[in-house]
Amino acid sequence: MSNGAGVISIDFEEQVVIVAEDGDRRVIPLASPEAFAAASRAWLRCGWDVKHAYTFSWLGRPIIQLPEDMVRAQEAIFAVKPDLIIETGIAHGGSLIFYASLCKAMGRGRVIGVDIEIRPHNRTAIEAHELFDYITLYEGNSTDPQIVSKVSADAEGAETVMVFLDSNHTKAHVLAELAAYAPLVSVGSYVVAADGIMEQLVGAPRSSPDWGTDNPRQAAIEYTAANPNYVISQPDLTFNEGNVSTPVTYWPDGWIKRVD
Numbered sequence: 001m002s003n004g005a006g007v008i009s010i011d012f013e014e015q016v017v018i019v020a021e022d023g024d025r026r027v028i029p030l031a032s033p034e035a036f037a038a039a040s041r042a043w044l045r046c047g048w049d050v051k052h053a054y055t056f057s058w059l060g061r062p063i064i065q066l067p068e069d070m071v072r073a074q075e076a077i078f079a080v081k082p083d084l085i086i087e088t089g090i091a092h093g094g095s096l097i098f099y100a101s102l103c104k105a106m107g108r109g110r111v112i113g114v115d116i117e118i119r120p121h122n123r124t125a126i127e128a129h130e131l132f133d134y135i136t137l138y139e140g141n142s143t144d145p146q147i148v149s150k151v152s153a154d155a156e157g158a159e160t161v162m163v164f165l166d167s168n169h170t171k172a173h174v175l176a177e178l179a180a181y182a183p184l185v186s187v188g189s190y191v192v193a194a195d196g197i198m199e200q201l202v203g204a205p206r207s208s209p210d211w212g213t214d215n216p217r218q219a220a221i222e223y224t225a226a227n228p229n230y231v232i233s234q235p236d237l238t239f240n241e242g243n244v245s246t247p248v249t250y251w252p253d254g255w256i257k258r259v260d
Protein backbone atom coordinates (compact mmCIF):
# COMPACT_ATOMS: atom_id res chain seq x y z
CA MET A 1 0.00 0.00 0.00
CA SER A 2 3.01 2.30 -0.31
CA ASN A 3 1.29 4.48 -2.92
CA GLY A 4 -1.99 4.59 -1.03
CA ALA A 5 -3.72 1.85 -3.06
CA GLY A 6 -6.06 -0.58 -1.38
CA VAL A 7 -8.98 -0.25 1.03
CA ILE A 8 -8.99 0.49 4.74
CA SER A 9 -12.32 0.20 6.59
CA ILE A 10 -13.04 0.71 10.26
CA ASP A 11 -15.87 -1.22 11.91
CA PHE A 12 -16.50 0.50 15.22
CA GLU A 13 -19.22 -2.02 16.16
CA GLU A 14 -16.84 -4.97 15.83
CA GLN A 15 -13.84 -2.85 16.88
CA VAL A 16 -11.73 -3.97 13.95
CA VAL A 17 -9.87 -2.43 11.05
CA ILE A 18 -10.17 -4.22 7.72
CA VAL A 19 -7.29 -3.82 5.31
CA ALA A 20 -7.69 -5.13 1.75
CA GLU A 21 -4.80 -4.90 -0.67
CA ASP A 22 -3.28 -7.03 -3.43
CA GLY A 23 -6.09 -9.62 -3.11
CA ASP A 24 -5.37 -10.00 0.60
CA ARG A 25 -7.96 -9.08 3.28
CA ARG A 26 -6.96 -8.74 6.91
CA VAL A 27 -9.21 -8.06 9.90
CA ILE A 28 -7.18 -6.44 12.66
CA PRO A 29 -8.30 -5.59 16.22
CA LEU A 30 -8.76 -1.83 16.54
CA ALA A 31 -6.65 -1.87 19.72
CA SER A 32 -3.46 -2.96 17.97
CA PRO A 33 -0.38 -1.17 16.60
CA GLU A 34 -1.16 -2.61 13.16
CA ALA A 35 -4.66 -1.08 13.16
CA PHE A 36 -3.23 2.22 14.37
CA ALA A 37 -0.73 2.14 11.48
CA ALA A 38 -3.47 1.45 8.93
CA ALA A 39 -5.79 4.12 10.31
CA SER A 40 -2.88 6.57 10.49
CA ARG A 41 -2.10 5.91 6.82
CA ALA A 42 -5.69 6.83 5.95
CA TRP A 43 -5.56 9.88 8.26
CA LEU A 44 -2.30 11.09 6.71
CA ARG A 45 -3.67 10.75 3.19
CA CYS A 46 -6.98 12.45 4.06
CA GLY A 47 -5.10 15.16 5.95
CA TRP A 48 -2.97 15.85 2.88
CA ASP A 49 -6.08 16.12 0.72
CA VAL A 50 -7.69 18.70 3.05
CA LYS A 51 -4.40 20.53 3.78
CA HIS A 52 -4.51 19.79 7.51
CA ALA A 53 -0.83 20.78 7.88
CA TYR A 54 -1.76 24.27 6.69
CA THR A 55 -3.85 25.02 9.77
CA PHE A 56 -1.25 25.63 12.48
CA SER A 57 0.86 28.46 13.79
CA TRP A 58 3.59 28.80 16.41
CA LEU A 59 3.78 31.96 18.50
CA GLY A 60 1.94 33.89 15.83
CA ARG A 61 3.60 32.59 12.65
CA PRO A 62 2.06 29.95 10.34
CA ILE A 63 3.97 26.65 10.44
CA ILE A 64 3.40 24.05 7.75
CA GLN A 65 4.04 20.86 9.71
CA LEU A 66 2.20 18.03 11.37
CA PRO A 67 2.07 18.61 15.12
CA GLU A 68 3.53 15.16 15.79
CA ASP A 69 6.56 15.98 13.65
CA MET A 70 7.00 19.16 15.69
CA VAL A 71 6.81 17.27 18.97
CA ARG A 72 9.30 14.66 17.72
CA ALA A 73 11.60 17.46 16.53
CA GLN A 74 11.34 19.07 19.97
CA GLU A 75 12.28 15.75 21.60
CA ALA A 76 15.36 15.42 19.38
CA ILE A 77 16.37 19.05 19.83
CA PHE A 78 16.05 18.80 23.62
CA ALA A 79 18.14 15.60 23.61
CA VAL A 80 20.87 16.96 21.31
CA LYS A 81 20.75 20.61 22.49
CA PRO A 82 22.24 22.01 19.28
CA ASP A 83 24.21 25.26 19.27
CA LEU A 84 22.90 25.81 15.78
CA ILE A 85 19.76 24.71 13.96
CA ILE A 86 19.78 25.22 10.19
CA GLU A 87 16.58 25.02 8.17
CA THR A 88 16.16 25.23 4.42
CA GLY A 89 12.62 26.30 3.47
CA ILE A 90 11.26 29.17 5.58
CA ALA A 91 7.83 29.95 4.02
CA HIS A 92 5.98 32.03 6.68
CA GLY A 93 8.69 31.46 9.28
CA GLY A 94 6.71 29.43 11.81
CA SER A 95 9.26 26.63 11.93
CA LEU A 96 12.10 29.10 12.49
CA ILE A 97 10.13 30.68 15.35
CA PHE A 98 9.42 27.19 16.72
CA TYR A 99 13.13 26.30 16.77
CA ALA A 100 14.01 29.73 18.17
CA SER A 101 11.50 29.31 20.98
CA LEU A 102 13.14 26.00 21.92
CA CYS A 103 16.57 27.67 21.87
CA LYS A 104 15.28 30.38 24.20
CA ALA A 105 13.67 27.84 26.53
CA MET A 106 16.87 25.74 26.63
CA GLY A 107 19.14 28.79 27.01
CA ARG A 108 21.18 27.47 24.14
CA GLY A 109 21.36 27.66 20.37
CA ARG A 110 20.43 29.84 17.44
CA VAL A 111 18.72 29.32 14.09
CA ILE A 112 19.60 29.96 10.44
CA GLY A 113 16.87 29.90 7.80
CA VAL A 114 17.42 29.75 4.03
CA ASP A 115 14.74 30.31 1.42
CA ILE A 116 14.89 30.95 -2.30
CA GLU A 117 12.24 33.64 -1.86
CA ILE A 118 11.49 35.33 1.44
CA ARG A 119 8.33 37.23 0.65
CA PRO A 120 8.40 40.81 1.97
CA HIS A 121 5.39 40.37 4.31
CA ASN A 122 6.95 37.21 5.76
CA ARG A 123 10.35 38.86 6.21
CA THR A 124 8.75 41.86 7.91
CA ALA A 125 6.79 39.65 10.32
CA ILE A 126 9.77 37.40 11.11
CA GLU A 127 12.08 40.38 11.66
CA ALA A 128 9.49 42.02 13.93
CA HIS A 129 9.07 38.85 16.03
CA GLU A 130 10.31 38.92 19.61
CA LEU A 131 12.44 35.83 18.90
CA PHE A 132 14.17 37.31 15.85
CA ASP A 133 17.38 37.84 17.88
CA TYR A 134 17.86 34.07 17.63
CA ILE A 135 17.44 33.96 13.85
CA THR A 136 19.55 34.69 10.77
CA LEU A 137 17.84 34.75 7.37
CA TYR A 138 19.51 34.05 4.04
CA GLU A 139 17.69 34.46 0.76
CA GLY A 140 18.84 32.23 -2.11
CA ASN A 141 18.82 28.72 -3.46
CA SER A 142 19.83 26.43 -0.59
CA THR A 143 22.34 24.65 -2.84
CA ASP A 144 23.90 27.84 -4.22
CA PRO A 145 27.60 27.61 -3.23
CA GLN A 146 27.53 31.21 -1.94
CA ILE A 147 24.64 30.41 0.43
CA VAL A 148 26.26 27.15 1.51
CA SER A 149 29.54 28.90 2.24
CA LYS A 150 27.80 31.61 4.32
CA VAL A 151 25.94 28.99 6.37
CA SER A 152 29.11 26.89 6.70
CA ALA A 153 31.03 29.94 7.98
CA ASP A 154 28.29 30.62 10.54
CA ALA A 155 28.44 26.98 11.64
CA GLU A 156 32.18 27.03 12.24
CA GLY A 157 32.06 27.86 15.95
CA ALA A 158 29.12 25.56 16.70
CA GLU A 159 29.84 22.28 18.50
CA THR A 160 26.46 20.68 17.87
CA VAL A 161 24.50 21.33 14.71
CA MET A 162 21.12 19.99 13.55
CA VAL A 163 19.68 20.54 10.07
CA PHE A 164 16.12 20.42 8.72
CA LEU A 165 15.74 20.21 4.92
CA ASP A 166 12.27 21.48 4.04
CA SER A 167 12.69 23.37 0.76
CA ASN A 168 12.43 21.87 -2.72
CA HIS A 169 11.51 18.21 -2.16
CA THR A 170 12.79 16.64 -5.39
CA LYS A 171 15.21 13.77 -4.82
CA ALA A 172 17.94 15.60 -6.75
CA HIS A 173 17.59 18.78 -4.71
CA VAL A 174 17.50 16.96 -1.37
CA LEU A 175 20.57 14.93 -2.40
CA ALA A 176 22.37 18.18 -3.25
CA GLU A 177 21.27 19.68 0.09
CA LEU A 178 22.49 16.57 1.92
CA ALA A 179 25.87 16.89 0.19
CA ALA A 180 26.06 20.55 1.23
CA TYR A 181 24.65 20.48 4.76
CA ALA A 182 25.05 16.95 6.19
CA PRO A 183 28.80 17.54 6.72
CA LEU A 184 27.88 20.45 9.05
CA VAL A 185 25.91 18.12 11.33
CA SER A 186 27.77 17.03 14.47
CA VAL A 187 28.24 13.38 15.36
CA GLY A 188 25.18 12.17 17.27
CA SER A 189 22.97 14.85 15.74
CA TYR A 190 20.62 14.70 12.77
CA VAL A 191 19.83 16.08 9.35
CA VAL A 192 16.13 15.69 8.56
CA ALA A 193 14.89 15.16 5.02
CA ALA A 194 11.29 16.34 5.48
CA ASP A 195 8.23 15.26 3.55
CA GLY A 196 9.13 11.76 2.35
CA ILE A 197 5.36 11.22 2.73
CA MET A 198 5.21 12.30 -0.94
CA GLU A 199 6.06 8.71 -1.85
CA GLN A 200 2.68 7.60 -0.43
CA LEU A 201 0.65 10.39 -2.03
CA VAL A 202 0.72 9.47 -5.72
CA GLY A 203 -2.78 10.07 -7.08
CA ALA A 204 -3.69 12.55 -4.33
CA PRO A 205 -4.62 16.17 -5.07
CA ARG A 206 -1.58 18.43 -5.68
CA SER A 207 0.64 15.37 -6.22
CA SER A 208 2.64 14.25 -9.21
CA PRO A 209 2.90 10.76 -10.73
CA ASP A 210 6.68 10.72 -10.24
CA TRP A 211 6.45 11.29 -6.46
CA GLY A 212 6.63 7.50 -6.01
CA THR A 213 10.34 7.68 -6.78
CA ASP A 214 11.18 11.39 -6.81
CA ASN A 215 11.00 12.31 -3.13
CA PRO A 216 13.12 13.12 -0.04
CA ARG A 217 12.85 9.59 1.37
CA GLN A 218 14.62 8.21 -1.70
CA ALA A 219 17.28 10.90 -1.31
CA ALA A 220 17.81 9.85 2.33
CA ILE A 221 18.11 6.20 1.33
CA GLU A 222 20.59 6.96 -1.46
CA TYR A 223 22.65 9.36 0.65
CA THR A 224 23.01 7.00 3.60
CA ALA A 225 23.85 4.06 1.29
CA ALA A 226 26.74 6.08 -0.16
CA ASN A 227 27.86 7.67 3.13
CA PRO A 228 28.15 5.07 5.91
CA ASN A 229 28.80 7.66 8.63
CA TYR A 230 25.13 8.65 8.27
CA VAL A 231 22.27 6.26 9.00
CA ILE A 232 18.51 6.58 8.81
CA SER A 233 17.54 6.46 12.45
CA GLN A 234 14.36 7.78 14.02
CA PRO A 235 15.29 9.28 17.42
CA ASP A 236 14.23 7.08 20.34
CA LEU A 237 10.98 8.08 21.98
CA THR A 238 11.83 9.87 25.22
CA PHE A 239 8.54 8.81 26.80
CA ASN A 240 6.37 5.86 25.88
CA GLU A 241 3.75 4.31 28.12
CA GLY A 242 1.66 3.53 25.04
CA ASN A 243 1.54 0.47 22.80
CA VAL A 244 2.92 2.10 19.65
CA SER A 245 6.36 3.46 18.88
CA THR A 246 6.14 4.29 15.19
CA PRO A 247 5.51 7.98 14.62
CA VAL A 248 2.65 9.27 12.51
CA THR A 249 4.74 11.48 10.29
CA TYR A 250 5.23 13.36 7.06
CA TRP A 251 8.93 12.52 7.41
CA PRO A 252 9.16 8.70 6.98
CA ASP A 253 12.83 7.63 7.03
CA GLY A 254 13.64 11.34 7.17
CA TRP A 255 15.79 11.38 10.31
CA ILE A 256 19.42 10.86 9.25
CA LYS A 257 21.84 10.52 12.15
CA ARG A 258 25.54 11.24 11.85
CA VAL A 259 27.24 8.33 13.61
CA ASP A 260 30.90 9.08 12.81
Ligand SMILES: C[S@@+](CC[C@H](N)C(=O)[O-])C[C@H]1O[C@@H](n2cnc3c(N)ncnc32)[C@H](O)[C@@H]1O
Nearest residue numbers: 063064089090091095115116141142166167168
Ligand atom coordinates in the same frame (compact mmCIF):
# COMPACT_ATOMS: atom_id res chain seq x y z
C1 LIG B 1 7.25 23.61 2.68
S1 LIG B 1 7.73 25.26 2.63
C2 LIG B 1 8.63 25.42 4.13
C3 LIG B 1 7.76 25.31 5.35
C4 LIG B 1 8.41 25.74 6.64
N1 LIG B 1 9.62 25.00 6.93
C5 LIG B 1 7.43 25.53 7.78
O1 LIG B 1 7.60 24.57 8.53
O2 LIG B 1 6.51 26.32 7.90
C6 LIG B 1 8.96 25.22 1.38
C7 LIG B 1 9.77 26.52 1.18
O3 LIG B 1 10.93 26.17 0.46
C8 LIG B 1 11.29 27.24 -0.37
N2 LIG B 1 12.14 26.72 -1.44
C9 LIG B 1 11.77 26.05 -2.57
N3 LIG B 1 12.85 25.75 -3.30
C10 LIG B 1 13.93 26.21 -2.64
C11 LIG B 1 15.34 26.21 -2.87
N4 LIG B 1 15.84 25.66 -3.98
N5 LIG B 1 16.15 26.76 -1.96
C12 LIG B 1 15.65 27.33 -0.82
N6 LIG B 1 14.33 27.38 -0.56
C13 LIG B 1 13.50 26.84 -1.44
C14 LIG B 1 9.96 27.81 -0.84
O4 LIG B 1 10.14 29.16 -1.22
C15 LIG B 1 9.08 27.62 0.39
O5 LIG B 1 9.05 28.80 1.17
